[in-house]
Amino acid sequence: MTQPTHDEAHGGALGTRLNWLRAAVLGANDGIVSTAGLVVGVAGATDDRSALLTAGLAGLLAGSLSMAAGEYVSVSTQRDSEKAALAVEKRELREQPEAEFEELVGLLADRGLSRAVAREAAEQLTRRDALRAHARVELGIDPDELANPWHAAWASFLAFTVGALLPLLAIVLPPAGLRLTVTVCCVLGALVLTGWGSARLGAAPPGRAVLRNTAGGALAMAVTYATGSLLDVAGA
Known part of the structure; x- marks a missing residue:
């Protein structure tokens, strides 16, 4: 077929x-x-x-x-706005990583994942690159493709x-x-x-x-x- x-x-x-x-x-x-x-x-x-x-x-x-x-x-x-948002997110990840992790879990769950799957996905994304995960899921920004x-x-x-x-x-x-x-x-x-x-x-x-x-x-x-x-x- x-x-x-x-x-x-x-x-x-x-x-x-x-x-x-x-x-x-x-x-x-x-x-x-x-x-x-x-x-x-x-x-x-x-x-x-x-x-x-x-x-x-x-x-x-x-x-x-x-x-x-x-x-x-x-x-x-x-671009300046994107960089400022990334800087804020980076600071929040450094100062309150647990709260940011739970926020990521919640955002993934809001997209239709079960709480357990959302938590597992958040753990994998955070281990790989926490800032990139939050930038994409929370801010809708790709750190590698900022507006030029x-x-x-x-x-x-x-x-x-x-x-x-x-x-x-x-x-x-x-x-x-x-x-x-x-x-x-x-x-x-x-x-x-x-x-x-x-x-x-x-x-x-x-x-x-x-x-x-x-x-x-x-x-x-x-x-x-x-x-x-x-x-x-x-x-x-």
């Missing part, structure tokens, strides 16, 4: 994958939508290729650096840059009469792909993710294009 496949991710693997997914998807989507909104807004006011290129490059650089800095600060705060701010920053920087290149190239490469159409089509197509990909990697239904991505991108481009057109008509 064919064994059933089992594709679920568990524990730290899922947490790590979702962290990378979050940074990559947010970076790519933000790069696509913000740069598309910027260049489409400028296109509403002018069809000058150099103006579009300058605006797109400025948006790409500002956005990618901003995303990287934001992720670095956010994940650094998370540099990884998150680079992932966001690269994802934003890749996403931003699409609308930038789409607005400057085609002839003037096709720029807007090509850009809108490319952006909406890319948002469909990123929405579908993020949903699939996160084991979620793709419909809502795709709809959110495309609706948000379309709205952003419509608003900025209308604003650019109004400014052009007003002679601003």
Whole structure:
């Protein structure tokens, strides 16, 4: 008989994958939508290729650096919190090991183990590495895989840059009469792909993710294009 496949991710693997997914998807989507909104807004006011290129490059650089800095600060705060929690747990294990042991037994029992099995498991985990056992069971932290701010920053920087290149190239490469159409089509197509990909990697239904991505991108481009057109008509 064919064994059933089992594709679920568990524990730290899922947490790590979702962290990378979050940074990559947010970076790519933000790069696509913000740069598309910027260049489409400028296109509403002018069809000058150099103006579009300058605006797109400025948006790409500002956005990618901003995303990287934001992720670095956010994940650094998370890492500091994890390290502080581990330090507290380490001190408690040193000062009151019996109470911490009973706490571990209780946590394991709360997960469905009988009291006897929970106590045996706690004894084995404590002998192997008490701090690691408490970190994983009590805090939900893997001491060997603390959040890495540099990884998150680079992932966001690269994802934003890749996403931003699409609308930038789409607005400057085609002839003037096709720029807007090509850009809108490319952006909406890319948002469909990123929405579908993020949903699939996160084991979620793709419909809502795709709809959110495309609706948000379309709205952003419509608003900025209308604003650019109004400014052009007003002679601003």
